Every structure is written in C-alpha cells, then in structure tokens.
Amino acid sequence: VSVVVLYNGPGDAPAEIDAWRGYLKACDPGIDFRVWPDTGPLAEIDYCLAWMSKPGDLARYPNLKAIFWLGAGVDHLLKDRELPRHVPIVRLVDPGLTAGMTEYVLQHVLRYHLRQPEFDAFQRQGLWRKLDIPLAKDRRVGLMGLGVLGRDAAAKLVDLGFAVAAWSASPKTMADVACFHGDEQLMAFLGRTEILVCLLPLTPATAGIINARTLAALPRGACVINAARGGHVVDADLVAALDRGHIAHATLDVFTEEPLPVEHAFWRHPQITLTPHVASQTIAETASQVVIEGLKAVRAGRLPANVVDLQKGY
Ligand SMILES: NC(=O)c1ccc[n+]([C@@H]2O[C@H](COP(=O)([O-])OP(=O)(O)OC[C@H]3O[C@@H](n4cnc5c(N)ncnc54)[C@H](OP(=O)(O)O)[C@@H]3O)[C@@H](O)[C@H]2O)c1
Numbered sequence: 001v002s003v004v005v006l007y008n009g010p011g012d013a014p015a016e017i018d019a020w021r022g023y024l025k026a027c028d029p030g031i032d033f034r035v036w037p038d039t040g041p042l043a044e045i046d047y048c049l050a051w052m053s054k055p056g057d058l059a060r061y062p063n064l065k066a067i068f069w070l071g072a073g074v075d076h077l078l079k080d081r082e083l084p085r086h087v088p089i090v091r092l093v094d095p096g097l098t099a100g101m102t103e104y105v106l107q108h109v110l111r112y113h114l115r116q117p118e119f120d121a122f123q124r125q126g127l128w129r130k131l132d133i134p135l136a137k138d139r140r141v142g143l144m145g146l147g148v149l150g151r152d153a154a155a156k157l158v159d160l161g162f163a164v165a166a167w168s169a170s171p172k173t174m175a176d177v178a179c180f181h182g183d184e185q186l187m188a189f190l191g192r193t194e195i196l197v198c199l200l201p202l203t204p205a206t207a208g209i210i211n212a213r214t215l216a217a218l219p220r221g222a223c224v225i226n227a228a229r230g231g232h233v234v235d236a237d238l239v240a241a242l243d244r245g246h247i248a249h250a251t252l253d254v255f256t257e258e259p260l261p262v263e264h265a266f267w268r269h270p271q272i273t274l275t276p277h278v279a280s281q282t283i284a285e286t287a288s289q290v291v292i293e294g295l296k297a298v299r300a301g302r303l304p305a306n307v308v309d310l311q312k313g314y
Pocket of ligand 1: 072073074097101144145146147148149150167168169170171182199200201202203205206227228229253254277278279280281314
C-alpha cells in the first residue's frame, strides 16, 4: 500500500479532493489516500501530491519517495529552503493543462490578430469603422518558451497559418517555426514579433524579462500576452510602454502578487485585459492519470517523466 497525501489541493474544495481520491483509487484501490492535516504518522507517507505548500511542509515526511507538484511551474516550490532535494519532484505535464493553455493563447492571439481591442474602442464611441486585417501568414507571433506548453501552442498557431517564431534556452527545431535561442538571439526574436506570448518558467534568468529594454525591442504597436508568471513582467515598464503607445495592448493572466491588489494600475488600464490566473487549470480528471503513471514508475524503480531539474530550476 502506498500512502499518498494531498497537500493544498488545486481548489482545496471538498469536491476537488473527492475527485482526486476517486480517480486515484479507481486506478489503484490499494492507495491509502489521506488529506492534510489528517496524515496519520508522517513516517507512513510515501508520496505527496502538493500545490502551494508552505516552506518546510514537505520536509516533514522522512520516507517520501516522490513529490508530485500539481502545477507546471515549480517556482513557488523551489523557494522552499527546506525542500527535500534528494526526492524526485515531478511537475505536472498533463494533456488537459496543455489544452487549456493552448485555448487561452489562441483566444488572445486571434483577438489581437483580428484587432478586436480596436473594434471594442470603436463600439464604445458608437463608431462604424472598418480596419484592415492581414492574412495570418503575415502576422508574426513570437512565443517565449518552446517547452511543453509553447510547443503545443506553436503547433496550433502554425495550423492556423500564422508566422510563428519561438525563443528558448537551448537550440530547438520545429516544423514551420523560426527558432531562436539564448540571450544573443533575444533581440532578433523580439524585433520580428508583433504578438508576444510568454510561456517561460520563472527562474532567476527569466525574472523581469518583459522590461523596458525588451518591450522597446518589439515593433511599435505590438501586443503582449503573459500566461506564465507575474514575475516575468516589470509592471511599471509595461504600463509606461502602453501609455506611450509603443505597446498597443496586453493580456495578463498572472501577477507578482495574487490576487492582484485592488489599487494596482493594471485593473483599470484601458489597454490591459486581465484574467485571474485561469489560463490553464489543473483538472483532476486528466491530471490524476498523469500522477498514476508517475506513481507506477517510481514503484517500479524507474525515474518518472518530467522530474524537475533542480540545477536549471524548471
Ligand atoms: N497561467 C497559468 O495558468 C499557467 C499554467 C501552466 C503553466 N504556466 C507557466 O508556464 C510555464 C511553462 O510551462 P511548460 O510546461 O511549457 O515548461 P517547460 O516544458 O519546462 O518549457 C519551458 C521553456 O522555456 C524555455 N526557457 C527556460 N529558461 C529560459 C531562458 N533563460 N531563456 C530562454 N528560454 C528559456 C525552455 O528552454 P529549453 O527548452 O531550452 O530548456 C523551454 O523551452 C510554467 O513554468 C508555468 O510557470 C502557467
């Protein structure tokens, strides 16, 4: 029997916890599923499924064999100085999560491509005014990050015919995607990008990467979509670039402080669309299947897929 503790589940609502219990036990009735704080003796716990745990939480279990983090980004987890670093940490790579993010990216790229913010402004003024809309092949979309989420979004943007480029840490290739990498190719990537989509992990190397310098490198009138982490954006630099019209519009799903404080300038900025960190959500139905596969791998003595590289920080 493996003992699994669910720690600060995605929604923490009883229905969500019941869903996790139901899916896991349906796959393996032998799983003893416990929910914090009703863990029983801590030494009995083999695996933690965790989300937004607090520093020191995961260090309490002396016999952990793996930690399954119920989100794709581990920046929050890696801030925990007491994190048991000898235990494999598996981040969530889940078809449901990926599909959700791609839908979000497509929605907002299409909205910018089809110039909807401008039509919204005309509507508010009672103006019947047509604008030219280029062919998708002439609309240059740029993805920062060509990982699990970036690749899926890129593939679907290519299907729609967009001129897609991507920027990653290491060199990559992908059919019909212009691939850039590393600091030395960042400016060239930005210079050709009219709609920028951030899907990077938050690490010391990517913190504040959407700043005055990088925004200025985008062509005038570019739009920015940040669905990764709030820490990627220097808020004041983005507001300044929007105010002077260099950046036409921004869509933000994530913020340095969440919930976004009521007094923050983003709330009322006419060129900002915001959503409350919902670009993609962990849904037990699909995520539990991925966790089950990971549990099977660890129990068979294999390293599960998608173990976080603690050196790289993602
Ligand atoms: N808003 C939401 O609801 C939501 C939901 C899910 C995920 N997210 C965010 O999305 C992020 C990406 O997820 P993922 O699963 O696609 O991650 P991933 O598979 O690890 O991909 C990360 C990509 O970013 C690139 N990268 C990392 N550091 C870089 C650097 N310094 N310079 C250039 N490129 C760099 C990587 O390059 P290499 O390929 O060369 O390593 C890789 O292509 C997560 O970390 C999370 O923060 C947000």
